[in-house]
Amino acid sequence: MLGMKRLILALGLFGFVFVTAAPAQGDRCSSRHHTWIPKLVGQIYDDARVKLIAAGWKPLQTNDESSAETNLRFGNGPYFWKEKHYFEVTVCGADFAPGCEFVFVDKQKNELHVETYGMEDQVKHTHAIVKHSRILCDLD
Numbered sequence: 001m002l003g004m005k006r007l008i009l010a011l012g013l014f015g016f017v018f019v020t021a022a023p024a025q026g027d028r029c030s031s032r033h034h035t036w037i038p039k040l041v042g043q044i045y046d047d048a049r050v051k052l053i054a055a056g057w058k059p060l061q062t063n064d065e066s067s068a069e070t071n072l073r074f075g076n077g078p079y080f081w082k083e084k085h086y087f088e089v090t091v092c093g094a095d096f097a098p099g100c101e102f103v104f105v106d107k108q109k110n111e112l113h114v115e116t117y118g119m120e121d122q123v124k125h126t127h128a129i130v131k132h133s134r135i136l137c138d139l140d
Contacts, residue, residue, distance in 0.1 A: 034135055035106035044127040045116050057104035057112055059088035076100050076120050076128055099131060111136045
């Protein structure tokens with residue numbers, strides 16, 4: 001019985017790998033040429049943003065004023081949008097509790113998505129920290 005459970009678990013794990021390994025439109029694209037990405041993970045978002053812009057990545061505004069009211073009303077959303085004018089922020093709060101996602105684009109039209117965790121709080125001296133980043137491209 002224990003052997004059967006291990007076999008089922010192994011098949012389940014391999015099945016998961018096969019399913020997630022298949023590329024899809026808008027998925028990671030490691031073989032496509034893209035602008036250099038500096039070390040971001042563990043960096044305060046403000047510092048990571050400066051490094052990305054210096055490397056040639058441009059902030060990509062995905063929200064307009066009305067969608068920002070919906071997508072950026074939680075967590076650091078109002079702070080990054082209204083106070084910092086970081087218009088590359090796409091969504092904050094709820095699903096990212098309390099982190100945010102930011103989007104940059106390079107000359108080749110690759111998108112770099114950067115996710116943060118933690119709250120910006122000037123009084124407590126806490127900051128949003130880069131959790132991870134990924135490049136998305138159209139695989140047509």
